[in-house]
Amino acid sequence: MSRGRLAIALIGLVLLVGGLAWGTAGSYGFGHYHALYGRIVARDSVPDRSATNAVSVTTFDYRGFDTLGEEFILFVSVAGVIVLLRRMRGESGRDESLLAEEDRRASESSRWLGLALVGPLLVLTVYIVAHGQLTPGGGFQGGVILMSAVAFVAVGGESVVLLRLRRASSGVELAESAGAAGFAMIGFGGLVATGTFFENFIAKGTSGLLTGGFIPLANIAVGLEVAGGLLVVISELFDQRFTRERS
Amino acid sequence: MNVLLALLLTLVGAAGTITVTIREPVRQTIAAGILSLLLALLFFALQAPDVALSEIVVGSIAIPLMLLLAIAKVRDQQTAVEGEAEDVGRGDER
């Protein structure tokens, strides 16, 4: 760091960090939150939606439109990664010899280890997504776990799985875009059924998995989108290793 | 404010500082993963299990994975460049 930059940086940091500390210290003390907004949401989410996870109800219902934006931030960053890592003139395709080498390296035992891990992780995913409106977790967490099931396999020496996945990338993208479109359509469903965009148009249920109206559907859509989207990003980055520049 | 929260907050602050000071990318990725785990523990202590779960899966799995793949690609590329440079150097000697 040059001396000029260091001087500017230090003055700026002292002012910024000091200012933030000074400002927050003027707020109420830690643990004394008292605003009505959170209390109303916590109090009403069970009567409103029969769903016991007030965070899920806030995320998908009270503030569902924010989550629509959030899902599309993820969606668009995946599109961005695809565009930014597209193959350019002068770059060769995938190096098949590297691929074959990778295939040899993947031993039989690690293959079985990977498969053995995938099963439990899939079950965990389904559980977490399905109980999103009741207990901690939901589509987002489940989606990442699903993605990491594949990642575990890759870490277990079976990185060739990612390449196979790459070949099936249209399928993964299909899942991803279906999730994003599905989430948007839930919003449109409210518009069609009740006349208000993002209104929860499905009966709230009484107890168990089918509570919260459209929240379980939203969790499934988000799960698909997140798992698909992250898989696309991971496999695009992975594919880069097998792309060579022609000199 | 209880002891557990104070301890976790201190650990998060320290882990953040260490993560910034490590300059070697792979070790830094591991430090970032540890920071994420500590953050997740802190979020559990702050009664935010949903956020904690998200932070574990994103901060300790998804992001380190992306980082490691990118680091590997960057290393491949730079080794290739150095290799070429060495070839050129040897050519000059001859």
Next chain:
Amino acid sequence: MRQLAPLAVAVPLLGAALLVFFHTLLPRIAAELLALGIAIAACVMTVLLLVHVGHGLTVYWFGGWHPRQGVAIGIDFAVSAVGAGLAAFVSLLMVLALVYGIHYLDVRHPYYQVLMLTFMAGMVGFCLSGDLFNMFVMFELMSVSAVALVGYKVSEGAALEGGLNFAVINTIGAFLFLLGIALIYAHTGALNLAQMGASLRHGGDDRVVVVAFTLIIGALLIKAAIVPFHFWLADAYAVALTPVCLLLAGAMSELGIYGVGQVWFTAFQGALGSHAHVVRPILVGAGLLTALWGGAMALTEDHIKRLLAFVTISFVGVFLIGVGLLSEAGVAGTSVYVVADGLVKASLFACAGILQHRLGKVGQHRLHGRGGGLPATGIVFAAGGLLIASLPPFGPFLGKAMIDDAAIKAGYWFVPALVAVASALCAAAVLRAGARVFLGWGDAGSDAPDLADEDTEPETRAGHDRTPAIMFVPALALLAGALATGVWSGLPDLAATAARRFTDFGGYHAAVFGTAHHLGSATSSAPEWFDYAYGAATVGLAVALTGLNLWGVRVVPGWRRASAAAAFAIAPIRTLHSGRVGDYTAALTLGIGVLGALLAVSLL
């Protein structure tokens, strides 16, 4: 009609997802036409929404979550005429940008179209939203799309550098925004702007409020690229695909200024309104500095797109002056100026894109005299330059006149003259570039650095021997729009009425929380006689500067020494635009820190 508010955001989003879903089935032309159709639909919806809103405020609660116990529990769109107008302007620019790219642009479908649609959805949502956190989400949606679009030409080093600088600085801005939201939520218990404003009216001018205000305003000023947060902009806008530039320069920077106005007049006016005399000089001062800085830098720039990026910075400074006056008249003037000037800048970028398509370069010296075969483009370019100099009676003149009047009314008598100088600098930069490229005037300047062109690759497909109509027509249409906004005599009064609604917190709060509130219409007296004098002086100064730059050495004795002195004086400022993201971050940190310190010292 109220349903148009959510649909203007949701339809482009759903369309983007479906474009990817069907991407294996869709040929390129189908993806292009679908995206264009969706953009046109969004444009029609936002225009209808603008008509529907009229003098009032249209409030839409998502999910039907109306406030309970006086607390907003859901998210609302609170659409004012200013917001709807800006949204309509954004979607209109998007239609033209998509037309501009059809068939010729070398892009990968459908992802390019997907990114454009989500970019538009984010910008439109930002204009309509009445919830601070929702504004943040829309802001991020727009930024993430824009980062991918700026870095699009991955085979160019400059595009990657611009994309990275843009991404890092705007991400830091987003974090500051979030910290500000957390603080203001802690203080007011609200994310809804109307509720926040009501709470702050009783809550007083606490230091938490000052720090939160600093962080939120700072984040928005980073997006708007106000000095010293502006460094990323020139790197990013110079390298983006031309159609993307139309939107970046025409609308995205301006949205940051809109955000400043929105959070001030709805949320913070209540707490800090009695200190407006302290906030005003800070904002106006930053605006003046930005306007002059951008103008001076534009005049030193060889790369035409980079030059236009500095023109953008300069004008964002003028818009900040308009909004920073914190008055009805200032907002009215800014509304007119943003649209008129946005059209001109978009038209100029479209011309630069035509140059790039036909001649493959965008450096003035490389192109010296080579634009002779493009007379129509040259005329549009020159006309754009004159409009930037606020040639009466056209659109930019009208907007500038309204801001000038508002500044004089607020006691800032020196603002019109300084703004005139800044506009003249920008206009001279544009006119000089036009004269060099299209007419071959002035020296060929062989000593000029050609680095700018080193890796500027053509962004269009084959067929470089003619200008396709789909590239030229948008340039012409944008220019015609800018001309027309000045001739429409009802515009100033409409803008004044819209501004009255935008600045009136009582009416905003009443409408959001369900009681009708009628506000009378307002009128604007601009332009006054002295506005014409300022306009004429600006044009004269711009032409004189152009002439001096082209032939000064031959005509004016001692000019060489004078221009060398000027170059020497500006050299340190040029060095500051180092392209190093660490420097930019340091400047950003210092800027936010100083902004906060100024506010804290003078408010408390």
Next chain:
Amino acid sequence: MSVYPYLVAAWLLGVGLYGVMSSRNYIHLIICLTVVQASTYVLLLSVGYVSHGKAPIFADIPTSSVTVDPVVQALTLTDVVVEATVVALLLALVVQANKRFKTVDPNAMTRMRD
């Protein structure tokens, strides 16, 4: 002691930004950005904390229990997603930049200037 979480958030902002400014490696810089982001998580969740409050999940506790604020948790969830997207996009840019510049040092990537 009651402001300690806020101070930790401010500290994380400061060290993260320092890391961004002093970085000689874009991958290091991206990780520093995630440290800055950690500051936003800590602040958001801290302001919504209620002493002795339970998590706002009524699966095992009565609905009348005192809980911490669910709203900030929903906001933080969005924030976490933003983190993942920003890292993904920046890494894609860095991988490409390394192909063009043969370096990931932000100070060495200055193409447009003389």
